[in-house]
Amino acid sequence: MTHSPLTRRDFFRRTGVGVAALAVPALVAGCTAVDNGTTTADPKTGKGGLLDRVKSAGKIKVGFANESPYGFRDKHGNLTGEAPELARAILKNLGDIKLEPVLVDSFGALIPGLNAGQYDIIAAGMFVTPERCGQIAFSNPDYAGANAFMVKKGNPKGITTFETVASSGSKIAVLEGAAEQQYARKAGVETGRVQVFQKADDAIRGLTDGRIDAVALTAVTLRWALKENPDYAAELEVTEGFIPQIDGKEQLGAGGYGFRKGDTDLLAAFNAELKKLQDSDGVLPVVKPFGFGETEVSKAAELTAEQLCAAS
Known part of the structure; x- marks a missing residue:
């Protein structure tokens, strides 16, 4: 069966990457390797990259757009939603790394803010599309659009x-x-x-x-x-x-987490922990409270970011 990827925002309009400026600090504290916050690991030792830095700090800044049920503040002002809660489970396994939320003013501002170093991960249920892959790196998908x-x-x-x-x-x-x-x-x-x-x-x-x-x-x-x-x-x-079909093609889109292209150490570690959760059926219990079901979770586990980035 072939797949035809969706590019909708909020599953039906999750398209378009804006260039709006953000009214938040220009750089993430502690990320000083380059101007945009990227912290590339030493190619020989694998040390000194963003993964080591956030492990040492015990925290990481994440961007979200306050859109339920993907990533939003609850009635007490705490960051929750499908993407932040699954990220918490993954980052806990990477060293009990806490999430520091950074709210942006629009969904389209998430990618510019990441590349500007205002946070280190996008946790907002963003669909993985070839256009976006040209600007940032993505984790493997954690959910698919059913x-x-x-x-x-x-x-x-x-x-x-x-x-x-x-x-x-x-x-x-x-x-x-x-x-x-x-x-x-x-x-x-x-x-x-x-x-x-x-x-x-x-x-x-x-x-x-x-x-x-x-x-x-x-x-x-x-x-x-x-x-x-x-x-x-x-x-x-x-x-x-x-998953609907048109002319024998599944109309399948999937979402993941956004990373700067230079932060390969953190991305690789994040993907490894996500895979462990997927293989152990550990994703569904985390995301089910936000309306996600078996179809969304199981279909995502069959895909990779590389496949979605290369889709036509």
Whole structure:
């Protein structure tokens, strides 16, 4: 099976890398090897790189954009979310390294801020794309983008894929500009049975009042919406995640952590610990509270950053 990578932001619009300036200190404290904060290890000894420095300091600065459920501050002001919590598990195994959060003002400002040395890792669920790979290095992916449907309890129409939407004659909701509209069309869903909404909340209300049979979005988005709106839980559920196909190609995108290109020692160590967690089924328990499921985790474990960076 071949893969066709997504480049959406927040799974459906996670594109575009901005160049906005950040109102945070110009350099990360303690990272003085070069102006942008990169600390290259000695090629003979492997010592003196960023990994050694953060181990010695016991802390590392991470950039995030305050977007739930990927990386955000909770009601107590603490950094949490899928990416920071998994990073905590990995960095704990690398030497009990604590996270120091650096909030940026927009998602597009994350890469410029990293390269400027304002933090050492991007922990924001960023999709790995060839364009971004030209600017920074990525860890291997920790999650992949799966789709799902929000339906009435018991899934009375038996909706599991876009093909079952077409065969059952169901009506579905999609968000304007989202990839799900294309998936539905390619699967044979009649145009009149696809209703476009501006906001996820409006689409969900269309489901509860019976105007549509399902809301088609990413599995993570739908699970998080259900968790954050417990009033819906009595009458709605989210189907199992799946990867849509167009012309035999899986529409698969995946997210990882961003590093400066020179920080190869930290990146290699980070990837090694991520692999250990993936092999021991240790990722899902960490990310499940944020709406991530088995499909997202298992598909990511099959991919590498090298594959995603080279995708056409």
